Each structure stands twice: as C-alpha cells, then as structure tokens.
Amino acid sequence: MTELLPGTKIPSKLLTHEAEALYITRAINLLKRSRLNSHYPDARALMSHIQALAPNIHQGLYPGVEMHARSGLPTYKEWTRVQTDVLLAPDQLRQLGDRSTLAEKATRQPDGIFAKQLKKIDYYTALHNRPLATLGDMRVALRRVDTTQNKAWFNVVLDKLDVSGLFVRYTIDLSQQSSAWNKPVVTLDKETAQHTQAFQSLIYKFTSLDAEFTYVKLASIQGLEIERVIKGVIGPFYIDHTIIPQTLQPLFKAPDHHLGMFSVDMIAHDIPEDRQNDPLESFFSEKLSPDAQAGYQRARAQMGYKRFKDRKFVAHRAMLPALRQFCEQHNTRNIIYPS
Amino acid sequence: MTSSLSLDDLLNVSQLYADEQISVRTLEDTIHQERDRQNTHVDRLSSLRSRNGELQAALTEEVSKLKQLSEELQSHRQQPSAWSKLVSKLPFFSKPEDTQRSIEELLRRQYEMSALRVKEAAEFSDRLDAAKQDLYDEIERLNQKIINYARNEKSAALHVIQLSDMKTQFEGQLALAERGSLESREIQAMLDKTIRALAENSAMLKLFSTAEDRLVRLQDNTRMLAKTITQLQADITTYVTIASEKLDLIAGQIQAIGAAADASMVMLELRQSLEAMTESVNHTTRFVSETQAYFRDNVDQMVADLNLYDSETEAVLQGNLAMNEVYDDMQIAEAISIAMEQKVTLELQQEQKNVVLDLHTSKHTAKK
Numbered sequence: 001m002t003e004l005l006p007g008t009k010i011p012s013k014l015l016t017h018e019a020e021a022l023y024i025t026r027a028i029n030l031l032k033r034s035r036l037n038s039h040y041p042d043a044r045a046l047m048s049h050i051q052a053l054a055p056n057i058h059q060g061l062y063p064g065v066e067m068h069a070r071s072g073l074p075t076y077k078e079w080t081r082v083q084t085d086v087l088l089a090p091d092q093l094r095q096l097g098d099r100s101t102l103a104e105k106a107t108r109q110p111d112g113i114f115a116k117q118l119k120k121i122d123y124y125t126a127l128h129n130r131p132l133a134t135l136g137d138m139r140v141a142l143r144r145v146d147t148t149q150n151k152a153w154f155n156v157v158l159d160k161l162d163v164s165g166l167f168v169r170y171t172i173d174l175s176q177q178s179s180a181w182n183k184p185v186v187t188l189d190k191e192t193a194q195h196t197q198a199f200q201s202l203i204y205k206f207t208s209l210d211a212e213f214t215y216v217k218l219a220s221i222q223g224l225e226i227e228r229v230i231k232g233v234i235g236p237f238y239i240d241h242t243i244i245p246q247t248l249q250p251l252f253k254a255p256d257h258h259l260g261m262f263s264v265d266m267i268a269h270d271i272p273e274d275r276q277n278d279p280l281e282s283f284f285s286e287k288l289s290p291d292a293q294a295g296y297q298r299a300r301a302q303m304g305y306k307r308f309k310d311r312k313f314v315a316h317r318a319m320l321p322a323l324r325q326f327c328e329q330h331n332t333r334n335i336i337y338p339s
Numbered sequence: 340m341t342s343s344l345s346l347d348d349l350l351n352v353s354q355l356y357a358d359e360q361i362s363v364r365t366l367e368d369t370i371h372q373e374r375d376r377q378n379t380h381v382d383r384l385s386s387l388r389s390r391n392g393e394l395q396a397a398l399t400e401e402v403s404k405l406k407q408l409s410e411e412l413q414s415h416r417q418q419p420s421a422w423s424k425l426v427s428k429l430p431f432f433s434k435p436e437d438t439q440r441s442i443e444e445l446l447r448r449q450y451e452m453s454a455l456r457v458k459e460a461a462e463f464s465d466r467l468d469a470a471k472q473d474l475y476d477e478i479e480r481l482n483q484k485i486i487n488y489a490r491n492e493k494s495a496a497l498h499v500i501q502l503s504d505m506k507t508q509f510e511g512q513l514a515l516a517e518r519g520s521l522e523s524r525e526i527q528a529m530l531d532k533t534i535r536a537l538a539e540n541s542a543m544l545k546l547f548s549t550a551e552d553r554l555v556r557l558q559d560n561t562r563m564l565a566k567t568i569t570q571l572q573a574d575i576t577t578y579v580t581i582a583s584e585k586l587d588l589i590a591g592q593i594q595a596i597g598a599a600a601d602a603s604m605v606m607l608e609l610r611q612s613l614e615a616m617t618e619s620v621n622h623t624t625r626f627v628s629e630t631q632a633y634f635r636d637n638v639d640q641m642v643a644d645l646n647l648y649d650s651e652t653e654a655v656l657q658g659n660l661a662m663n664e665v666y667d668d669m670q671i672a673e674a675i676s677i678a679m680e681q682k683v684t685l686e687l688q689q690e691q692k693n694v695v696l697d698l699h700t701s702k703h704t705a706k707k
Binding site for chain 1: 441443444447450451454455458459462465466468469471472587590591592
C-alpha cells in the first residue's frame, strides 16, 4: 500500500476465519482477566466493541479483522468500522425490512443478495444500541465549588485510541480559579461542567507523552492547580502475529502463548515517594538531555509532586514463571493474572 | 391435444381453460395487481433516488470542507495566521478560541465522517442489488403468466376453428333435414349450442390475446426499471470500491499524520493526504451527478409512460367489456379470421419445413 507520508504506515495483519475468531476470543479474555479500575478506559465497552468484530457477528460480511501488529489491538479502521455500523444500525434495520420475508427469498438463492441482506439484519440487530469504546472524547465532572474563592474542583477524563494503537485514559483532577486574568479550561453553568475545545485539544495532543509532561504543561496555565494526572494504558497485547519486542521474545516459547499489558503512569501530590514499578519503561524524563532533566527536577521541587509508574500483566498460564523472573530481574514486583 | 377434443368437450367451455380462468373482470384485476406491483417498484426507485440525493448533499458538504482545508493549508505555508482563520471557519470550531484544536482530532473526525458516507453508499448499492433481483424475479413471474396466456390463446384459436367447422356442418345438415321434424329440432339444438360455444371461445381468444399483450407491455416497463437499477448499481459499486480503497489507504496512516501535524512538522505532507481524501470524495460527487442525470432522463420518462399505459389499458378493457356483452357475429367472424390466420401461418410453416426436408432427402439420394 502507498505511504502518504514516510513512516506513518502502521504495520498490520489481516486475520481471517479461525485466526480471526481466536484473536477476538484472546483479546477479550485478556481484558476480562485484567480487573481494570477506573484509571483505565472502560474494559466492558472495549470488550463489547471487540466482540462486534467477531466473525460469528459479521458472518462473513467483512473479510476479517485487521490487527495493529505493534499494539496487538484492532486497527483504527476496525474500531471506526464498528462505530460507523452502530451509528447506521437503526436506519439500516428500518430499510432492510421484515426478516421472515428476506429469509424466504434467501432460501431460493443461498449465495445471492437476499442471503447477504439477511446476514445484515442479524449483524445490525447484534450491533443495535451496543455500548462501544470511546475513540476520542472528554468528560468533565464537577467535584466541589468554593464561591468565596471563585474556585471550582473538577475531574476530567479523556479516553482515546492513541496513535500508537493503544487505548489511553487521561484522568486529571484540577481546580480552577476564575479571574479576569485567565481563560477558563472548564465552563460551569447551574447544572453541568463543560470543558472547552481548546482544553480537550491540549490533552488530546499529549496522549502519546507521559503524565509528568502533561502535569507540567497544565500547571503552567494561569488559574489552574493540578492535583493529579493519571495515564492508564490498555495494551500492547502480544498475541499471534504481533511484533514482539526483543526483550520479551524469550517469554514466548509456544505458538499459543499470549500476553496483555496494562500500565499506569501517575503524578500526584499525595504519593509518598517516587516509585518505578514498570519493568519495561523508565520515567520519560530520564531519557531526556541533562538540561531537560534539570528543568524537570526544578519543577518537582517547586510543585511538590511525586511520580508512580506501574504495569500489570495477564499472561498464558505457562508463561507465568518466566514472566515473574523477568520482573524480578528488573527489580519490580508486578501483578500477573493468568489468562 | 385440443384437436382431438370430442364435441361434448368442445361445447363445455368452462372446462376447457380450467388452469387459467379468465374474464374481463379477472383480466382487469390481474392487470391492476401487476400495475400495483410496478407502482411499488417505482416508489421504491423514487425513494432510492431521494436517498441518492441526500448522499449527494452530504458528500458535497464534505468535499467543500476538504477543499477549503487543503487550499488553506497550502496558503498557510506563506501566511501563518491562515491556519487559525481556516479552522475557525470549519463547523466544528464555532468560537475563535477553539482554533488551537488538534489536527489529528480534526483529521480523525473527517475520516470517520467519510467512512460513514462510504458505508452508507455501500449499503445503498446492496439495496439496489436487492431491488434489481426483485425485478428480475418479477420478470420471470410475468414470463410464466405470458406463456400461459399464449398457450391458452393458441388453444382457443383451435377451438374456434373446430367449432366454426362444426357450425357449418350443422347448418348443412339442418338445410337437408325435413323442416319441423324431430331430427331438424335436434340439429337446431346442437347448432345453438355450437354457436354459443363458438361465441364463448371467441371471447376467450380475444381475452387471452389482450392479456398476453398487456402483460408483455407491462413487462417491458419492468425490464426498463431493472436496467436502470443495474446501471445505477454498477456505477455506485465502482464508486464504493474506489472510495473504500482511498479510505483504507488513509486509515492506516491518518493518526500518525495527524500527530505529526500536531507537532507542526509536516504541513505539506498533510495537504497531500487531504488531497487523497478529496480525490475520493470528488469521485463521489462526479458519480452522484451522473446518476442523478440518469434518473432524470429515464425514471421520469418511465413514470410518464406508465401513466399513458394506464389510459391505454382502460380503453382496451372498456372495449373488451362491450364485446363480452354483445357477442355479435362480427366479432366471432373476427376471432375466426385470427384463428384462421394462425392456422394458415402454421400450415405454411409446416409446408416450408416439408420442402426443406424434401430437398434435404433428395440431396442425400443424389449423393448415393
């Protein structure tokens, strides 16, 4: 396929028939076993979204499912496909009409258009009102208001399918003080709190970066006080046909071995001390130049926040001993659930 | 075979066409039923046409947005404030302070909107396919009816000839019989029965002939509808295939392009990707304009033809009604002449066959 811009084409693999069904089952199973809390995107919605891609739901209406070979999750195209079909479902069901009439016509020509239309009725019925993962939306909830200080406290959540192919949830607890000198990021009327588009775009652009970068960036906005920034990431999932990083390759000894990862990156004032419990990724700031690192250190000293990074795993039962050993070698103690 | 029918069978007209009972009323009902079916198809086509119009409007909007975006991105290279001005014009950005919006987000929205439009078009294509199949089934069903009517018309023609011969025979016998004798009374009774059967068969001959003719004309319209839908479906399938390919190309890269653009790195390359998107939607616009023209040229004319056809059908049915009431000798004579014409044609064809066979046989003999 032509590349519009060098380096932007994502590596992907089209899975069909049994491989497709097996992939969907494994991906859902990894999510089911992960026991995710509210720091992560909604696992139930994600499972429902992935389930809609299963061959028993589309019954051959689509050639298969395209998997992002690095994240191990379906590609953006596939997530959008289901989102589009759910949007179209009520109208399509109305236009396709009566199922029994179509079923009668379909029996005369099992490979004809009426058989296809019949499958579409079943497909759109399965998709009708189905809860789906959010591909890029922000929600704001008001936590508290202090009218004497003109100050309000909010909880902001942005869920997004990131450019890396992973699902990201940014949770930000902040307070905003209204004054003539600053532009609000959240507007408040009698009943609801609503973020501004500029604020959503700001966070939207940061999803590939780490929580500390976002914290520092937000803290520099006039009138905002940031209490906490949490970045929860679902994936990668290493299932058949995914590109497994070299460091993890020794863990995969059999074709059916699979591994799901769920990481959290948190910046907050109430963390007692910096803690790095991720065997695969260090703090982002540590990868920067000495000058940039010094800048971050000053920010930490001035603002008084601490950092916490963690990663939990869901793995094939046979992989558990090797995975535990891998974590120990990296001086981390991680939660590992069997799949 | 009809030619071997006995006199009693020939006189029992109600049993002759047991498989296809027909009268002016049933013919009228059949034609009306078929017209209703065809009206349903025309209505369906009209609604497909209006759906096509909706798609056109939505896609035109997408095209203008993309064009604007693409042009302004180009000018942004020379004039940095152009980007802010452009974004503020787009529907998602109603307020000036919203112009810092992520390009990745903007591109994804645009992609998701385009994907929705292409999917709608793909579903539309399948609905056209289903409508086309329905029409071909309808043509097949009408063919079956037309063949039945043609077969019955042929039988009726043979009955009319046989009954006409019998009538002549009875008239001869009556002329020879002693006036007022028992024999003459019996011949007269048979003659009356024959005349009655002849009148009834003549009416049947006329009715089957009319029914066949009406259904053939109705079928012509159905065929035209099927042809229009086939054409439209072929066009839309081509469009959906091309547009889907373009969107697939974009889908794999759009996020990375957007993220890169957000980093203010690749404005020019972004413009190229948008042009690729625009190209796919331009294709759509061309397609919808062409199909709209096709509909205008064909469907409106077809609907007008159907109205004309209605009045013609009514006139024929009125004529048939009058004929049914009168049964006059003139019409019987006309039916006989039709039947005789068919018989002569068949005999001529048979003779021609025989001549060919004779020639063929003589050639063989000569060779030997």
